[in-house]
Amino acid sequence: MPDCPVPLNDEARILLAHGGGGTLMHRLIESVFLPRFNNPHLAEGHDGAVLDVGSRKIAFTTDSYVVKPLFFPGGDIGTLAIHGTINDLAMCGARPLWLSAGFILEEGLPRETLERVARSMSAACRAAGVELVTGDTKVVDRGKADGLFVNTSGIGLVESPSLISPRAVRPGDAILLNGDVGRHGMAVMSAREGLSFESPIESDTAPLAAPVLDLLAAGVEVHCLRDATRGGLAGVLVEIAQAAKRSLLIEEAAIPVTEAVRGACEILGLEALYVANEGRFAAFVPEKDAEKALAILRRHASCADSRLIGRVLDDERGLVTLKSPIGVGRLLDMLSGEQLPRIC
Amino acid sequence: MAGEGLARTARVSFGGVVKEVCLAYVPEARAGQYAIVHVGFAISVVDEDEAAKIFEYLRTMDELKDLGPVPP
Amino acid sequence: MKYLDEYRDAKGARSLAVEIRRTVTRPWTLMEVCGGQTHAIVKFGLDALLPDLVRLVHGPGCPVCVTPLELIDRALAIAARPGTIFCSFGDMLRVPGSRDDLFRVKARGGDVRVVYSPLDALDVARKNPGWETVFFAVGFETTAPANALAVHRAAAEGITNFSVLVSHVTVPPAVEAIMTAPGNQVQGFLAAGHVCAIMGTEEYAPLAAKHRVPIVVTGFEPLDILEGVRLCVRQLEEGRFEVENPYARAVRPEGNTEARRMLREVFEVVDRNWRGIGPIPRSGLGLAPAYAAFDAEKKFEVGDIRVSEPAECLSGLVLRGQLKPVDCPAFGKACTPERPLGATMVSGEGACAAYWRYRRDGAAHA
Numbered sequence: 001m002p003d004c005p006v007p008l009n010d011e012a013r014i015l016l017a018h019g020g021g022g023t024l025m026h027r028l029i030e031s032v033f034l035p036r037f038n039n040p041h042l043a044e045g046h047d048g049a050v051l052d053v054g055s056r057k058i059a060f061t062t063d064s065y066v067v068k069p070l071f072f073p074g075g076d077i078g079t080l081a082i083h084g085t086i087n088d089l090a091m092c093g094a095r096p097l098w099l100s101a102g103f104i105l106e107e108g109l110p111r112e113t114l115e116r117v118a119r120s121m122s123a124a125c126r127a128a129g130v131e132l133v134t135g136d137t138k139v140v141d142r143g144k145a146d147g148l149f150v151n152t153s154g155i156g157l158v159e160s161p162s163l164i165s166p167r168a169v170r171p172g173d174a175i176l177l178n179g180d181v182g183r184h185g186m187a188v189m190s191a192r193e194g195l196s197f198e199s200p201i202e203s204d205t206a207p208l209a210a211p212v213l214d215l216l217a218a219g220v221e222v223h224c225l226r227d228a229t230r231g232g233l234a235g236v237l238v239e240i241a242q243a244a245k246r247s248l249l250i251e252e253a254a255i256p257v258t259e260a261v262r263g264a265c266e267i268l269g270l271e272a273l274y275v276a277n278e279g280r281f282a283a284f285v286p287e288k289d290a291e292k293a294l295a296i297l298r299r300h301a302s303c304a305d306s307r308l309i310g311r312v313l314d315d316e317r318g319l320v321t322l323k324s325p326i327g328v329g330r331l332l333d334m335l336s337g338e339q340l341p342r343i344c
Numbered sequence: 345m346a347g348e349g350l351a352r353t354a355r356v357s358f359g360g361v362v363k364e365v366c367l368a369y370v371p372e373a374r375a376g377q378y379a380i381v382h383v384g385f386a387i388s389v390v391d392e393d394e395a396a397k398i399f400e401y402l403r404t405m406d407e408l409k410d411l412g413p414v415p416p
Numbered sequence: 417m418k419y420l421d422e423y424r425d426a427k428g429a430r431s432l433a434v435e436i437r438r439t440v441t442r443p444w445t446l447m448e449v450c451g452g453q454t455h456a457i458v459k460f461g462l463d464a465l466l467p468d469l470v471r472l473v474h475g476p477g478c479p480v481c482v483t484p485l486e487l488i489d490r491a492l493a494i495a496a497r498p499g500t501i502f503c504s505f506g507d508m509l510r511v512p513g514s515r516d517d518l519f520r521v522k523a524r525g526g527d528v529r530v531v532y533s534p535l536d537a538l539d540v541a542r543k544n545p546g547w548e549t550v551f552f553a554v555g556f557e558t559t560a561p562a563n564a565l566a567v568h569r570a571a572a573e574g575i576t577n578f579s580v581l582v583s584h585v586t587v588p589p590a591v592e593a594i595m596t597a598p599g600n601q602v603q604g605f606l607a608a609g610h611v612c613a614i615m616g617t618e619e620y621a622p623l624a625a626k627h628r629v630p631i632v633v634t635g636f637e638p639l640d641i642l643e644g645v646r647l648c649v650r651q652l653e654e655g656r657f658e659v660e661n662p663y664a665r666a667v668r669p670e671g672n673t674e675a676r677r678m679l680r681e682v683f684e685v686v687d688r689n690w691r692g693i694g695p696i697p698r699s700g701l702g703l704a705p706a707y708a709a710f711d712a713e714k715k716f717e718v719g720d721i722r723v724s725e726p727a728e729c730l731s732g733l734v735l736r737g738q739l740k741p742v743d744c745p746a747f748g749k750a751c752t753p754e755r756p757l758g759a760t761m762v763s764g765e766g767a768c769a770a771y772w773r774y775r776r777d778g779a780a781h782a
Contacts, residue, residue, distance in 0.1 A: 015523050197361045260360035267358050267766060269506065321777055325426040327639065328461025330774045350565065366535060368565055369675040380613060380666045382535025385562045387675065388613040388666045390419055395665035398643055399629050402428050404433060
């Protein structure tokens with residue numbers, strides 16, 4: 001059954017696995033980009049950079065979208081692009097304000113396709129209260145862009161009083177998750193592989209700024225946030241544990257997964273914990289704020305099924321243990337390659 | 345279900361995911377039954393009576409426990 | 417999901433574990449011969465639930481892992497050929513050959529495709545008449561009928577641009593080889609449930625009698641595995657050595673007669689070389705002469721294959737149940753899923769891969 005592909009070491013060529021959000025991608029970034037662009041912001045390794053502008057802080061992020069197919073149940077490349085950028089800013093504790101979008105179009109792309117994508121993006125911007133303020137369009141020869149690629153960047157105003165980062169994570173912190181996992185990856189796979197469902201799995205793509213800003217406005221001390229895109233929930237938990245140098249204990253039974261996603265994962269031999277999401281994030285808050293935070297999150301449709309899924313341990317090994325209902329714990333790893341290529 | 349004999353196929357639901365499965369090796373299969381599926385082929389129809397046996401056993405063990413410890 | 421979730425019930429699992437603990441009075445070594453069972457045991461931590469007196473070892477239950485290096489290299493050479501579409505199940509993609517793997521062949525421009533079913537590969541052949549489609553037919557008796565049907569159908573439809581590279585192995589000869597190997601410590605077997613769903617249970621009776629070893633047909637979910645262990649231990653404690661079938665919801669004594677008929681039609685029993693174990697006579701399936709036109713080994717001349725096994729890889733001992741993955745000096749150090757020394761660390765059914773993926777804090781695996 002398809003699983004994480006593992007190439008041999010020291011690649012002379014880029015492999016699909018390098019785009020997976022796992023260890024191969026991290027290594028690529030560490031070896032090619034970090035040494036050449038050495039600065040504290042990049043080294044932070046967060047989804048967005050938090051920059052000082054006079055007395056304010058802004059968050060700045062960029063993303064590219066290469067999802068195949070362009071349209072899938074629950075969304076399309078356009079909605080992904082807008083929500084994804086908004087979410088990266090939200091994960092910095094910022095209010096997303098302005099976005100850019102650069103399009104790389106393949107010669108021969110039907111105009112109606114582009115119009116559909118533009119309509120989606122426009123609706124997503126309006127719903128989330130952000131503006132697309134600048135953009136670019138390029139066309140490349142037929143066969144060089146698989147229809148359409150989008151690159152975005154986003155700027156937001158930081159509203160968090162303290163730095164939101166793995167470094168702020170403390171022993172005893174509660175780990176919250178805003179809903180069921182695995183839907184986006186499976187929605188895309190279903191469209192790609194021609195799997196059909198009794199009731200179709202829809203991508204969970206959603207803007208997450210509003211719930212995050214509500215947490216901050218209510219005075220919840222948010223230590224860390226990260227959205228669980230490529231690499232899945234397991235990927236972000238491992239990343240944070242390693243960056244924070246703190247071990248985490250996660251209760252498998254507390255992580256919601258819909259029956260349809262479980263069935264699809266069973267068939268494809270995948271684990272839902274590693275499947276990409278586009279509307280799910282993990283929040284690390286002090287234990288005393290957990291109940292309050294859950295109540296605030298649950299008021300938002302995108303976070304209706306928020307749960308407490310684990311806690312931060314007082315040990316510095318940076319391991320993530322997943323405790324199963326049978327009672328045995330196993331260590332979670334980042335995947336090295338790509339479970340599902342071109343998922344976002 | 346569609347087709348006949350070696351070409352017989354069916355749409356099978358795996359917890360809500362529907363896939364086309366080849367029924368060549370389970371000519372006795374009927375809609376509504378459960379099957380063991382391997383690489384797109386049904387290889388065995390689940391015998392529901394047999395399937396219940398282990399749960400009957402577990403239930404008996406549970407009841408015995410409630411009756412108190414086994415005398416020496 | 418029905419007929420799946422109930423067999424993962426935590427309370428039931430603990431009850432069975434308690435019952436095993438109550439029954440066992442002496443140390444016993446049991447072997448399971450199915451990668452799917454190995455993974456379930458490690459994933460659900462069933463080995464941690466069992467009393468120390470019951471030791472579970474893993475056998476050569478991974479058809480990918482026992483495929484000879486030479487055949488993997490041959491597959492890679494065929495996949496790299498221009499004009500060829502090479503199809504295989506997903507977990508073959510990562511298995512290292514002497515110098516390469518399918519994923520890298522794909523990165524260099526080879527047309528390598530992952531399929532879910534051999535019928536998908538046949539479909540690729542139909543849709544690409546100008547290309548040669550080759551399917552890597554790896555597996556035990558569970559997968560062989562599916563591959564047989566694909567070949568049978570290709571023949572019936574007169575499709576000439578389809579062929580299979582066969583690496584089928586069968587379980588009973590492996591059980592025989594393990595029981596007769598010097599230093600064997602296995603006292604009871606958990607037979608692979610889905611292999612038996614196809615082949616039935618009859619061929620295990622002579623093995624149980626000859627080697628005086630209980631053989632219990634076992635499924636794949638936690639309750640199935642624990643029940644298999646419970647019955648096997650009970651037999652050992654009572655001095656019995658019979659074939660028992662608690663997986664009767666899927667396995668009948670005669671197996672699947674339609675599937676077995678197709679196997680006899682398309683395949684014949686051949687000798688096979690098991691990587692890590694060596695040649696085992698009459699332990700595999702190859703295409704019958706009537707279907708020779710579909711044999712990729714005959715169809716494609718790929719020249720001399722020079723193989724080289726990494727010296728540190730001890731997967732042979734792992735496959736024979738004589739070494740636990742965690743006890744291999746290379747485990748987690750020189751050998752990880754990212755830099756696998758052997759197939760057992762990279763195949764979806766490999767024991768080393770299972771131990772790595774589901775490893776516990778500390779060296780918790782018994």
